[in-house]
Amino acid sequence: MSDPSEAMMNNHSFWQYKYGDYAPNPPLPPGDYDTDVLVIGAGFTGLTCAREIRKDDPSRRVMVLDANDIGFGASGRNGGFNMTLFGVEPEITVMRWGREKTAEAQAYMQQAVKYVKDLIESEGLDSDYEHTGMLRVAYTERQARRLKKTYKLLTEITRPDSFKYLDGEQTQKLLSCPHIKGAIYEPETGILDPCKHVRSLKMLAEREGAEIYENTKVVSVVREDGSAVVQTGTATIRAKKLVMATNAWTHNLKSSPKVSNIQAPVWTYQIVTDPLTPEQWQGVNWQERMSIEDNRQFVHYMRITKCGRITMGGGCIGIEYNDQKMDLWKNEKTWQDLERHLKWMFPALKDVKVHYKWGGCVSVNVDMTPEIGFIGDNNIIYAAGCIGHGVSLTQLNGRLIADLVLEKDTRLSRFWIVNRTALPMPPGNLLRYTGAKLIEGVLKAVDFYEEGRLKSRYEG
Ligand SMILES: Cc1cc2nc3c(=O)[nH]c(=O)nc-3n(C[C@H](O)[C@H](O)[C@H](O)COP(=O)(O)OP(=O)(O)OC[C@H]3O[C@@H](n4cnc5c(N)ncnc54)[C@H](O)[C@@H]3O)c2cc1C
DSSP: OOOHHHHHHTTOOHHHHHHOOOOOOOOOOSEEEEEEEEEEOOSHHHHHHHHHHHHHOTTSOEEEEOSSOTTSSGGGTSOOEEOOOOSSOHHHHHHHHOHHHHHHHHHHHHHHHHHHHHHHHHHTOOSOOBOOOEEEEESSHHHHHHHHHHHHHHHHHSOTTSOEEEEHHHHHHHOOOTTOOEEEEESSOEEOOHHHHHHHHHHHHHHTTOEEEOSOOOOEEEEETTEEEEEOSSEEEEEEEEEEOOGGGGGGGOOOHHHHTSOEEEEEEEEEEOOOOHHHHHHHTOTTOOEEEESSSSOEEEEEOTTSOEEEEESSOEEOSSTTSOOOOOOHHHHHHHHHHHHHHOGGGTTOOEEEEEEEEEEEOTTOOOEEEESSSTTEEEEEOOTTOOHHHHHHHHHHHHHHHTTOOOTTTTOTTBTOOOOOOOSSHHHHHHHHHHHHHHHHHHHHHHHTTHHHHHOO
16 A cells, blocks of 8 residues: 555545555546436445436436545545444434334335345445444443433334344453443444445446546536536536435535535544554454444444454544535544544553544534435435435435436335425524534533543543
8 A cells, every 4th residue: 555644635535545546537528418317426326326227227328427536425435334323313313203204214224234235245346345233332321221222212113133232241242342331233234345335336337337427526506497407617418317416515516595505514533543463353352343333422433444454433523614615624633532532442452553544524414314305396306414324325325316317106216205304504604603513512411421531531
């Protein structure tokens, strides 16, 4: 691998850096174009959607534009958890949408995880996939009490044996982390290398005949005579159907007031260690290789990589108030907190070095629930609000959006997040700042209440 500091300075994720040389497709040449479908954004959502449309109807011209190299967006820089968490928490989804819709959402997420796993297996994709299950852990009795309630709810609304509750002693057998008081274990989940995976999706979409242009930024979208007219600065594309798969950048598309206010970018940060020595692996005893999240409000997520390292993300977030800039990808303090937290969790790692650090942004909406919506008629479709739980979700969403584009009435296209009631972000930076600080304060207070002095052990 090349010099990591140079890759970090260029705002590349560890996965992009580890991928090595990558030759992006050329940008869209200047000119005027007509297409049946235009997809803006070549992450998991956009590429899956493009592939599925072409598979179902090879007669439709499908063009895909991305402002960057494929892998630059969240899809190439996430934790790689192929997981079933929908929205922020099942309890919150129940509160806002009721039990029935929460159960439907959990079933959708279980289908989404399977969709990703089956695709990787059937196509033999080089995504470093491991179906190792996931632990959600509590560090204190208070967190464990809340975790048990979550477990009870999840077992009531999902198919049998989806989850298991483990007490502290049972969890210690799976992991040498002395602080764990209890955990939910979810076997049917996995981990992947997100950059390898998103570039494999590019290969699949191209194989089906989608035309993909990288480093081609869309600067405006307008509706004209039932079509979408999209400008890149040097090209104009007239599309019968438009899919905006731009995730946390969606507000910058200048498409419509509705979509400009539908979501906001929030940054999350990650670190990855040097490869562990055999003694360190023995010390952490992480033999089952399952992914781990904790039960904090400012959640930490951690996992093993195929190249023998541990990556951890989460903790404090970055909220962008001047969100046109999209440049909060560095956060030295959060990176240091993550390193401290990793060493606190696993005393055997006290001497491990951090090899690489990065950040990425997720799309957050007011009710923290994923959404697929339309602008005007059904010819312009957008997806937003996948928060930090979009690896599986956005890929099944891509299939769902393909159904909407092809005007198919299917179980997926009837999923209740489609065309649901959505609340706009508060107008103006001052209101947004106040609202975000209020929510941040409440979440910090919950962590403080549940963790007490524990927190000061690893946060500076
Ligand atoms: C650090 C981090 C860790 C995460 N960890 C997990 C995890 O472990 N599990 C999980 O389930 N989820 C996780 N997520 C969330 C998950 O990565 C995302 O929900 C998912 O990848 C979103 O996919 P997408 O295709 O919708 O968007 P993206 O992958 O963000 O793609 C959007 C694309 O749109 C392009 N674009 C933007 N504006 C324009 C424009 N004007 N013109 C053209 N193109 C444009 C961008 O370049 C980008 O490639 C994490 C996210 C981050 C940032």
